[in-house]
Amino acid sequence: MRTEGTFTVSGFTPVPVEVPDPVQTALGVGIATMRKQYAGAVEGRSVTYFTSAFDPEKGVGTYVALESFEGSVDGLSGSFNFAHVASTSGDDRSGEFFTIVAGSGTGELAGITGGGALVVDADGTHRMRFEYSVG
Secondary structure: OEEEEEEEEEEEEEOOOOOOOOOOOOOEEEEEEEEEEEEEOEEEEEEEEEEEEEEOOOOEEEEEEEEEEEEEEOOEEEEEEEEEEEEEEOOOOEEEEEEEOOOOOOHHHOOOEEEEEEEEOOOOOEEEEEEEEOO
C-alpha cells in the first residue's frame, strides 16, 4: 500500500557528544533529537535520532535519521521504526534512502515492512510517504 501524511517538527534539541580525538572535516558534524507530529493518513508522533554533516550557510550536507513512530497508518494503530538518509547541495535532494525497520512493528502494525520517502513541497509542506505491507 502507499499512503502519506504531513508532519511538523515540534522539537529539535542538539545533543552534545564528546569524541576522543575527533576528525576535522570541511562540514560540521552534529547529533540531535527531534520530535514530529503527523497528520493525514499517517497520524501520530515520532522521536527521531538525527545526525548530519552540514554547512547551514551553504545549505550543503547529508543527514541520517532513525525515527520511532507511534500512531496510525491508514487506520492501523501501533508503532515502528524507520530510517531515512538524504544529501543536498543547496536546493535539491539526492542519495535518498528510506526503509521501515523489519521486526519493529507493534499492535496492528506488527509485521510492517517496506520503504517510502520524505518529500518537501514547493510551499515548504513536509510529507512522509510510506509504501508498505503488514503481515
